[in-house]
Amino acid sequence: MLEVWFQGVEDKSIPNHKRIEFAEAVKLTHELEHRCREDKKAMSGSFTVISTETDATLYAGTFNFGSYDFPNLYQQIKQMAGQIRVDRKKQADKTYLLNQIEELTPEEFKKEETIDKTLLNLDKSRVSRLKKWQRISVYAVAVIATIGLTAMTVLYVVQTAQNEQELAKINQDMTKQGELSKTYEAAIIGDAEPLKAYLAEKELNDNQKVILANLYLEEGGYEKAVEVMGDPRQVVSMITESPKGDKEKVLQAFNELFPTNEGRFDLAYLQKDYELMLNIPTVNMTKKRSEMKTYALLKTGKLDEAKAELASNNNPKMKEKIDKYEVLKAEISTLTEKLEMEKTKKDKDEKLVKKMNDELKKKNDELQTL
Numbered sequence: 001m002l003e004v005w006f007q008g009v010e011d012k013s014i015p016n017h018k019r020i021e022f023a024e025a026v027k028l029t030h031e032l033e034h035r036c037r038e039d040k041k042a043m044s045g046s047f048t049v050i051s052t053e054t055d056a057t058l059y060a061g062t063f064n065f066g067s068y069d070f071p072n073l074y075q076q077i078k079q080m081a082g083q084i085r086v087d088r089k090k091q092a093d094k095t096y097l098l099n100q101i102e103e104l105t106p107e108e109f110k111k112e113e114t115i116d117k118t119l120l121n122l123d124k125s126r127v128s129r130l131k132k133w134q135r136i137s138v139y140a141v142a143v144i145a146t147i148g149l150t151a152m153t154v155l156y157v158v159q160t161a162q163n164e165q166e167l168a169k170i171n172q173d174m175t176k177q178g179e180l181s182k183t184y185e186a187a188i189i190g191d192a193e194p195l196k197a198y199l200a201e202k203e204l205n206d207n208q209k210v211i212l213a214n215l216y217l218e219e220g221g222y223e224k225a226v227e228v229m230g231d232p233r234q235v236v237s238m239i240t241e242s243p244k245g246d247k248e249k250v251l252q253a254f255n256e257l258f259p260t261n262e263g264r265f266d267l268a269y270l271q272k273d274y275e276l277m278l279n280i281p282t283v284n285m286t287k288k289r290s291e292m293k294t295y296a297l298l299k300t301g302k303l304d305e306a307k308a309e310l311a312s313n314n315n316p317k318m319k320e321k322i323d324k325y326e327v328l329k330a331e332i333s334t335l336t337e338k339l340e341m342e343k344t345k346k347d348k349d350e351k352l353v354k355k356m357n358d359e360l361k362k363k364n365d366e367l368q369t370l
Helices: 022-039 073-083 088-104 132-144 151-161 164-187 193-200 206-218 222-229 232-241 247-257 261-270 274-278 287-299 303-310 316-344 350-368
Strands: 002-007 019-021 043-051 057-065
Touching: 002 022, 002 088, 019 022, 022 043, 022 057, 022 073, 022 088, 043 088, 043 206, 057 073, 057 088, 073 088, 193 206, 206 222, 206 232, 222 232, 222 247, 232 247, 232 261, 232 287, 247 261, 261 274, 261 287, 274 287, 287 303, 287 316, 303 316, 316 350
Parallel strands: none
Antiparallel strands: 002 019, 002 043, 043 057
16 A cells, blocks of 8 residues: 655645545645646645555655646656666566556546647737748647746747747756656655755755755765754754654664754654653644644643643544543543452452453553554
């Protein structure tokens, strides 16, 4: 099975920093892509595809909503992953990925679409007045146009510049865009060095900073990751919220170089030292840390405080655990009283006592595993 982890998607219809099933991710990307098309909006978000069996990352990329690049996540991975060449070690992962997306994706989302993106905003009344050679030029350029170049730009160049140097420059830019897209898509599956080299030379936006810092973290480049993000606390949050890797090991190594209260807090949580965690002062409370704190309060028996902290994150899984905790505590209390009463009887039923002891142990074990 596959799950998808999104990051940086501005629309609330797609949850960030949360694993969702692959089929659901395809559906949500399909709906948001077509809604962005209708509203003439554009946004992007990075995503990671994870195997639920091995917890390994099988694919990562960026989905550009409203771009008409792909109708949904399935179509993007199918087309892009199929074009990426990988070494023999990675070929099994690639084959598994492609097989899984075919199996998990509902048929309604597999239908391919053919859209000439470059002509989406073209003023047809103006095209009809062009001479034959001009129309041929427009459509020729349109066929090879790609991300970031609209039909109106091409039309403007053909009508006003009408020279080979401008067209050659456009072709060069489009080639670079295509190569860059493949570089992003291939980084997690194959060689990430070209992507690191490209990003290291650019003025980065927030998403690109996260991508580059994560690449450095994967190779133990903690100083470089901090240099990119500008604050070790941001890197700590990236490590803790990452869906992959040995977070405890990485966080411990990072915290030795860049000690922060946030790092100590997150590390204590991963090591299940909840008492220590709750006593660390002045911690920047993200939504993730609020969820962690809720759980730590619950595990230490501070039920009322856990409920109060839950109001800061509204995590449905945490609420479910709190509700379950209350039910189990009530059942354990009732069962303990009945057991003590049975034990004090002169004619106590040994079989019943044993049965109640077994039930009590079962309830306590269930409480510990929450």
